[in-house]
Amino acid sequence: MDYILEGFQEALKLIIGFDREVYRIIGFSILISMFSTLVSIILGIPIGLISGLKDFHFKKAYSRIIYTMMGLPPVVVGLLVALLLSRRGPLGHLEMMYTPTAMIIAQTVLVTPIIIGNIFNHTKEHGKMIYEVSKTMGANPWQRLFFLINELRVALFIAMASGFGRAVSEVGAIMIVGGNIKGHTRVMTTYIAMNNSMGNYGSSIAMGIVLLIISFVLNALMYKYIEGDAI
Amino acid sequence: MNVMIGQLTKKYKDHLILDNITIQLKAGGFYGFKGSNGAGKSTLFRIIAGLERPTCGTVTYDGEKLNSTILKRITYMHQKPYMMKTSVEENILYPLKIRGLGYEIYRQKVKDIMFELDLYKLRTQLATQLSGGEMQKVALARALIFEPEILLMDEPTAHVDKQTVQAIETMLLKRKCQDHMMTAVITHDEDQLVNLFEQVIQVENHCVFYV
Ligand SMILES: Nc1ncnc2c1ncn2[C@@H]1O[C@H](COP(=O)(O)OP(=O)(O)OP(=O)(O)O)[C@@H](O)[C@H]1O
Ligand SMILES: [Mg+2]
Numbered sequence: 001m002d003y004i005l006e007g008f009q010e011a012l013k014l015i016i017g018f019d020r021e022v023y024r025i026i027g028f029s030i031l032i033s034m035f036s037t038l039v040s041i042i043l044g045i046p047i048g049l050i051s052g053l054k055d056f057h058f059k060k061a062y063s064r065i066i067y068t069m070m071g072l073p074p075v076v077v078g079l080l081v082a083l084l085l086s087r088r089g090p091l092g093h094l095e096m097m098y099t100p101t102a103m104i105i106a107q108t109v110l111v112t113p114i115i116i117g118n119i120f121n122h123t124k125e126h127g128k129m130i131y132e133v134s135k136t137m138g139a140n141p142w143q144r145l146f147f148l149i150n151e152l153r154v155a156l157f158i159a160m161a162s163g164f165g166r167a168v169s170e171v172g173a174i175m176i177v178g179g180n181i182k183g184h185t186r187v188m189t190t191y192i193a194m195n196n197s198m199g200n201y202g203s204s205i206a207m208g209i210v211l212l213i214i215s216f217v218l219n220a221l222m223y224k225y226i227e228g229d230a231i
Numbered sequence: 232m233n234v235m236i237g238q239l240t241k242k243y244k245d246h247l248i249l250d251n252i253t254i255q256l257k258a259g260g261f262y263g264f265k266g267s268n269g270a271g272k273s274t275l276f277r278i279i280a281g282l283e284r285p286t287c288g289t290v291t292y293d294g295e296k297l298n299s300t301i302l303k304r305i306t307y308m309h310q311k312p313y314m315m316k317t318s319v320e321e322n323i324l325y326p327l328k329i330r331g332l333g334y335e336i337y338r339q340k341v342k343d344i345m346f347e348l349d350l351y352k353l354r355t356q357l358a359t360q361l362s363g364g365e366m367q368k369v370a371l372a373r374a375l376i377f378e379p380e381i382l383l384m385d386e387p388t389a390h391v392d393k394q395t396v397q398a399i400e401t402m403l404l405k406r407k408c409q410d411h412m413m414t415a416v417i418t419h420d421e422d423q424l425v426n427l428f429e430q431v432i433q434v435e436n437h438c439v440f441y442v
Contacts (some may be wrong), residue, residue: 132282133313137326138303138377151316 003201010202011209022203026210030186032100033167037115039070040163043108044115045156049148051116053131066120074106078176079107098179101186106173107160111163118159120127154226161222170173186206201221232292232413239288239430241274248274250437251288258293258380259411261403263418263428265442270434272417273310276383278422279415280307292381302432303330303426306377309415310385312370314358319350322358322369326377337376344372348398364391371399375406382406384416388423396420400427 010014013187014022051062085097085105096102134147149156150228170190177187180194195203234256241249248271248287256262256279268273277283279290281297285398292301306326315322320341327337345351355359358369368386374382382403388396400423406412424431424442431442 129309129313133309133315134329135282135302136280136305136307136309137329138306139329140299143329153316172269 007201007205011206014202014206015209019206025185025186025188025191025207029189030170030214032103036104036167037110038158039104039108040111040115041160044112044159044163045119045149045206048116048159049123049127049145049152052120052127055193062126066113066117069201070117074170074172074174075176077109080107081109081173086117089164095196097177098185100178100179100185101183102177103174106177107167107170110170110173111167114163114166115159116153117200118155118162119152122155123148127152127224137148145188151181158222161218168214169211175202198229204210232301233294234381234413235289235291235294236275236279237289237291239278239290241278241283242286247437249434252437254432254437254439256413256415258341258413259407260413260415261407261427261429262413262415263424263431264415264434265417266422266434272434273385275434276307276385276415276417277440279381280305280383282307299367301394301412304379305381305383306374306379307383308370308374308385308387309390312366312430314361314366314369316359317358318355319358319361319369320345323350323372323376326373327409330377339351344376347402348372349395355387362386364395367391367398371402375402377408378412382412382414384414386419387419388418388420396423398408 002041013019027170051059056062080099081102084091085094085098086092087095096105130151131144134144139147159210171193174185174187175190175193178187178190180186180190186194188211192207192211194203195201195207236252236254236256239252240247240398252275262380264272264275274283278285281302292305295301315325323341323344324334324337327334327341342351345354348371350365350368350372353365358366361369367390368437371384371387374384388399391399401402403414404427406415416423433440433442
């Protein structure tokens with residue numbers, strides 16, 4: 001059991017001592033995940049809002065597909081993106097395999113359905129009413145859109161936070177397309193997996209603690225936001 | 232604004248709701264609408280408010296078709312009021328903000344209307360946490376603040392106590408005289424139907440009747 005205690009001691013040393021590599025990796029992870037979340041927001045918010053508001057054929061089937069995609073296995077996504085990007089793949093000439101760009105693509109594929117699904121759900125329930133209310137008060141189409149986004153802000157925030165949480169904590173996809181290359185594509189989760197298999201428990205535990213803190217902060221923020229603001 | 236509804240039919244898919252109805256609602260008029268559940272009263276109001284398209288037929292406003300300028304002069308109060316996730320006061324201010332009207336100029340007006348409907352003490356409360364009747368009053372204040380020419384109210388007094396019903400009725404009568412606003416109200420309240428309106432219209436069996 002000693003190795004666990006020692007691991008924790010070493011982990012604290014790394015965190016408190018501002019170990020350069022550890023903090024670099026943390027920063028890089030957050031950056032990559034924020035970028036993927038941003039791209040997913042840009043794609044997902046309009047799709048979620050429009051598909052939630054409009055009545056169209058196969059809306060039920062559409063929602064099933066979105067909900068399924070919200071839980072895509074990361075390894076499968078990694079595999080698909082890798083197949084597309086690998087040297088012999090259709091997009092191989094772009095030479096994006098094992099780059100941060102590939103990681104962002106994979107995470108975006110994972111996160112976009114989460115954003116769409118969350119927003120679609122809320123918009124389907126409340127969106128039409130909200131849209132109509134702004135119309136009856138004289139809002140023009142742009143003001144209606146802004147009003148809708150503002151009224152659904154809690155849902156949007158939850159969507160973003162859970163999307164980011166998914167991106168930052170996921171390991172399967174990023175390992176396959178990023179390759180855990182030191183100083184280039186190594187992130188928190190791949191760092192943990194690697195150090196663990198090498199027996200460097202201190203480093204793994206340190207990063208594990210940081211990941212937990214990030215989740216905790218995200219959840220606390222979400223909770224605070226929801227509390228002060230009825231859905 | 233005079234509203235002319237001409238040979239209007241509304242279907243949802245194959246489900247006929249309104250069949251070739253023609254009515255005229257005059258500027259400054261005060262109309263009560265009644266009819267059994269599911270008769271199509273809300274549907275008719277929603278068409279007038281531009282929230283729903285007629286399947287065929289026309290609605291004209293002083294002879295014009297619905298456009299964005301006219302839309303800004305009509306308001307419809309939903310059967311279930313929707314409250315914005317802000318304070319009561321912000322809810323009432325929203326239609327003014329939409330129109331780019333300065334808050335300072337209208338502050339007094341907002342205050343007056345809150346006093347009239349007994350909302351002043353609730354002004355900083357989160358509107359989504361109000362009671363049903365209080366929400367109705369906020370919705371009414373929000374609808375009246377920009378002085379619409381057409382006010383369509385979908386059962387505004389359904390879940391409201393006697394005192395509040397009276398406050399709402401007084402308010403509507405006052406507006407009618409002052410602003411020449413056309414008001415149409417859906418209600419199941421026989422008392423109101425007999426005493427309040429200038430004209431009662433019944434929606435039944437896909438048709439409308441003057442009562
Ligand atoms: N969006 C819709 N899609 C399909 N059917 C609808 C839709 N909206 C309303 N209907 C149907 O149209 C009919 C008339 O509804 P409406 O809401 O106009 O009735 P109402 O007279 O207002 O009734 P109530 O007194 O219960 O409010 C109902 O049978 C309803 O099911
Ligand atoms: Mg109705």
